[in-house]
Amino acid sequence: MRRGILAKERLGDLIRRWAGERLVVAPVRHDTVEFEPVSSADEIELGYRNTRLPAKRFLFRPSEALLRFDLKAAPERRVTEAATESRPMVLFAVRPCEARSFTLLDRVFLGGDFPDPYYANRRGATAVVGLACAAFAPTCFCTSVGGGPADRTGADLFLFDVGEVFLVDVVSKRGEELLAGLPLPEAQPETVERADRAAAQLAAAMTVVPGLDQIGPRAEEVFGDSCWQKIGERCIACAACSFLCPTCHCFDIQDEVLDQIGRRVRNYDSCMFPLFTLHASGHNPRAEKSQRVRQRLMHKFAYFPEHFGAMACVGCGRCIRACPAANDIRQWLRILAASCPERT
Amino acid sequence: MTNPYLPLQTRIETIRIETDDRSLKTFVLRFFNGEDAGRFRYRPGQFAEISLAGKGEVPIGMASSPTEGEALAFTINRAGIVTTAIHNLRVGDLLGVRGPLGNGFPIERLEGHNLVIIGGGFAFTTLRSLAVYAMAPENRGRFGRLTVIYGARRPGLLLYKEELEEWRKRGDVEVAITVDAAEGEWAGRVGFVPAVTQEVAPASDNAVALVCGPPIMLKYTLPVLADLGFSPEQILLSLEMRMKCGIGICGRCNIGPKYVCKDGPVFSLAELKDLPQEY
Secondary structure, eight states: OOOEEGGGGGGHHHHHHHHHHSSEEEEEEEESSSEEEEEEEGGGGOOOOSSSSOOOOOOOOOTEEEEEEEETTTGGSSSEEEOOOOOOOEEEEEOHHHHHHHHHHHHHHHSSSOOOOHHHOOOOOOOEEOOOSOOOOOOOOOOOOOOOOOOOOOOOOOEEEEETTEEEESSSSSHHHHHHTTOOOOHHHHHHHHHHHHHHHHOOOEEEEEEGGGGTTTTTHHHHHHTTHHHTOOOOOOOOOHHHOOOOOOEEEEEEEEEEEEEEEEOOOOSGGGGOOOOOTTTOOOOOOHHHHHHHHHHIIIIHHHHSOSSSOOOHHHHHOOOOOOOOHHHHHHHHHTTSOOOO | OTTOOEEEEEEEEEEESSTSSSSSEEEEESSSSHHHHHHHHOOOOEEEEEEEEEEEEEEEEHHHGGGGOEEEEEEEESHHHHHHHHHHHTTTTTEEEEEEOOOOHHHHHHSSSSEEEEEEEEGGGGHHHHHHHHHHHTTGGGGGGGGEEEESSSSOOOSSSSHHHHHHSSSSEEEEEESEEEEEEEEEEEEEEHHHHHHOOOOTTEEEEEEEHHHHHHHHHHHHHTTTTTGGGGGEOOOOOOSSSSSSSSSEEEEEEEETTTSEEEEEHHHHSSOOOOO
8 A cells, every 4th residue: 555645735636637537526515514526626625524415325326217218119129228327436535434335335236146237337437535534523433333533444545634735545556546646755754643643542532332243143132122112112214314324225116207208216215114115915024113223223233244244334423413303323222232121 | 237127028928817806817928039038047936027117116926937938927916006007908018027036946955855835825826836847747757746735715716727627637746726715616625725734734754845825824834834744944935025126235125134035035934933023
């Protein structure tokens, strides 16, 4: 791994050059900070803690056509593939939790027997520039789920903001290509030490939810825990948590047709809704809210680890900030991890 | 990269109304493109996403057997928007097929064993596929004794009636057809599937039971099989679940860590005992 210094005044050139040949998506401040396409470095907000919407939506679209229909056409042209997007893209200044989420989504969309071409094309054309955290929000808990303020997982380039310069780690070959031969002067040992120390201090100061990796091995016990009823009562099944989660990947598929022209489209969906599992017969295996909350948490902390060897949570805290019922997943996880008798 | 969401085009060759209430019809489909027919290799117990452009997709078990040639058959219950629209189609209309999906019955594991096929209601469709497969001349020798126990609520709701009659005449398969309640000229058995299973009493030695039916039938049939000496490993079930993608991505058909679409729909009772009771 190459490591060096990038002067901050060089950032403008770099963004301009990238924007000339690809879509550059970076955090921009309005009322909230959100990832948006940008054309210059001036638009970018680097002092943010977490965006409201996850960067996931640039790889896995909230709504996306899979097929096109022309019901008037000859049989062989009636149903065709929707074009997949593969325009080169840079996701710039992504926090470590989100960069990590891309590697989790990769396992779902690319890791099976049937790779998803829509995700694959976008992902294959995307380079990720991570940015180490300089502060954490009260809702952050990345260190409890395997991440950290300087976790490079999922990043191609990784930046530390160390005052007048960026300390740059070239994590992957794609990151090297992104620099296109740009020289990175060697960092002073003090600079490196300052960056590493800041990240370590930040990580040490974060609140830890212990034992989350033990939920998987105790899955049967946790599933049968008596706490789910109480937890379920506090959920209003609005699914804000799922829609804002960087790792939630469930979707629905629907057909839309008007005047014989239409499309088959997939939309974000959530296991929090009773319709998600409702059979045509009327039977519903997860009719109760408590069963659905359990499904969401078990999927993230037991089933996903069983399939892919990692928890499907990056500790970004979006679900905590967005919950209209003021639920805190960390509190639920503490209860589950501890399996203590008097809880909630 | 092949697109797993793109259906293969088929044309409806035959539509057979199976039940007197017209709620179940069998659609025989022929691939539009001859190459698709060659590539579509399936085994009994698998399913496909059947789609009607503009209406949507539904996961349906395959009722045909690969031994029957290139045409595919699906027996479809009219239940919701898509299946109702499919029921209104005519011969010559187009349907999309994505598949084959799911694990299907473990033919290699069944080989050399006696097969006890137990079905109730319209869940019999994929069992029909297996029965036809096992009775095909090229396959009959690969399996031991064949027993088929099949029940419906009343005679008018029995699927594949003519075929069942043919099976009965064969002599190399024991066929027990039953109805919960007789009507009209029904001269056959009357009784619930669990009771008939007890009567027929198939031996569990070197046998595998393949059971599909409504939950109430399973609830009372599984203990009968246990009494007959079938171990949880010797009992295979095929499950239904609401599905969308059919390839383990969209996240809705799971039972605990297993996806019914890709890890199933066929599970042994032993496997199901390790999963949460959420189906």
